[in-house]
Amino acid sequence: MCVLILYLLISTSIVTADNMNNSASDEQDVVNFLSKYGYLKPLNNDINSNNSIRYKENYNEALFNFQEFYNLPATGEINQETLKLIKQSRCGLPDAVLSDYTLHPKKWSHFNITWRAHVGDSHIKSLVRKAFSIWEEFTNLKFTETPRNRYPNIFIAFTARKHKYFIHQRECSSDFDGPGNVLAHADFPNDINVTEIHIDNAESWSYSTTVDASYSDSPSLLNVIIHELGHTLGLEHSSVNTSIMYSFYSNSRSKLDQDDIWAIQNLYGIKSKQKPTFNVSTTTTQKSLLTTSTPKNVTVLPKDNNNNKFPDLCSLQTIDKFLIVKTHLYIFYKKNYSNLS
Numbered sequence: 001m002c003v004l005i006l007y008l009l010i011s012t013s014i015v016t017a018d019n020m021n022n023s024a025s026d027e028q029d030v031v032n033f034l035s036k037y038g039y040l041k042p043l044n045n046d047i048n049s050n051n052s053i054r055y056k057e058n059y060n061e062a063l064f065n066f067q068e069f070y071n072l073p074a075t076g077e078i079n080q081e082t083l084k085l086i087k088q089s090r091c092g093l094p095d096a097v098l099s100d101y102t103l104h105p106k107k108w109s110h111f112n113i114t115w116r117a118h119v120g121d122s123h124i125k126s127l128v129r130k131a132f133s134i135w136e137e138f139t140n141l142k143f144t145e146t147p148r149n150r151y152p153n154i155f156i157a158f159t160a161r162k163h164k165y166f167i168h169q170r171e172c173s174s175d176f177d178g179p180g181n182v183l184a185h186a187d188f189p190n191d192i193n194v195t196e197i198h199i200d201n202a203e204s205w206s207y208s209t210t211v212d213a214s215y216s217d218s219p220s221l222l223n224v225i226i227h228e229l230g231h232t233l234g235l236e237h238s239s240v241n242t243s244i245m246y247s248f249y250s251n252s253r254s255k256l257d258q259d260d261i262w263a264i265q266n267l268y269g270i271k272s273k274q275k276p277t278f279n280v281s282t283t284t285t286q287k288s289l290l291t292t293s294t295p296k297n298v299t300v301l302p303k304d305n306n307n308n309k310f311p312d313l314c315s316l317q318t319i320d321k322f323l324i325v326k327t328h329l330y331i332f333y334k335k336n337y338s339n340l341s
């Protein structure tokens with residue numbers, strides 16, 4: 001009997017220690033994740049003795065912001081949904097929560113954009129062309145492949161682990177991490193340096209020209225290039241999980257979501273001769289979502305959308321985006337919008 005009690009005591013203490021180790025390990029994983037993807041700024045070591053209190057407050061707020069952005073139970077504390085999501089493969093770019101990118105979006109100042117890919121395989125090159133064509137479909141952007149003796153606007157390359165920029169040979173600040181986790185990353189548009197997309201060579205890519213959720217566990221190269229091209233055109237991550245700009249990878253996404261189309265057209269206007277995105281009732285007054293010079297081709301919000309269930313605006317801590325059109329302010333949140341005239 002004594003032996004049994006002793007065994008139970010030892011077992012219990014081992015389990016308790018394991019749980020503590022697991023929770024400490026989970027918290028460290030979450031801290032690393034939040035720091036890497038733009039939610040948590042590192043604290044200055046020499047601030048003062050309130051460092052640990054401020055760290056805890058910052059950590060809980062950062063975790064809350066991440067959970068809310070990705071529609072997880074937002075408690076500011078670690079939960080299983082959060083741990084599950086942060087372990088999924090994703091794009092290496094931060095989610096821009098701490099930056100002012102949303103207020104100052106970057107975009108190309110011209111519509112004819114050149115590109116070059118550092119790949120010899122003609123099939124992969126065809127995937128790259130297809131990815132460009134998907135973005136070309138909804139705007140007047142025109143993508144042209146450049147010869148090797150010219151600098152392109154966008155350069156695409158496979159690389160691994162610690163790596164450099166291919167064109168200007170400066171160090172890339174984001175090392176790749178081997179198979180899984182970070183799949184690729186990209187620059188936002190800039191008119192000074194070539195904007196590069198770096199793709200992790202350590203992944204076992206699927207090179208299919210279509211993205212089929214049913215047949216492969218390998219990440220789709222086409223899907224990932226479409227996503228990274230979105231960054232090179234000026235788009236940041238979306239919280240809409242059907243969007244191609246959702247940061248976590250899913251092989252169920254193969255084309256632009258309405259959220260992506262709104263975002264890219266907000267930067268570059270809609271494609272000439274494109275039909276309106278929505279069906280418009282005959283009594284609806286057409287109002288352009290975009291302050292562009294294409295008044296005859298406008299994207300129109302339906303006046304009466306039965307699916308539009310916008311929550312109480314005062315209850316929201318964040319919104320997805322907003323648009324100002326003349327005297328109207330449109331607030332977007334989880335595929336719904338509110339028109340504040």
Ligand SMILES: [Zn+2]
Nearest residue numbers: 091092093247
């Ligand atoms: Zn991304």
Ligand SMILES: [Zn+2]
Nearest residue numbers: 163172174198
């Ligand atoms: Zn890189």
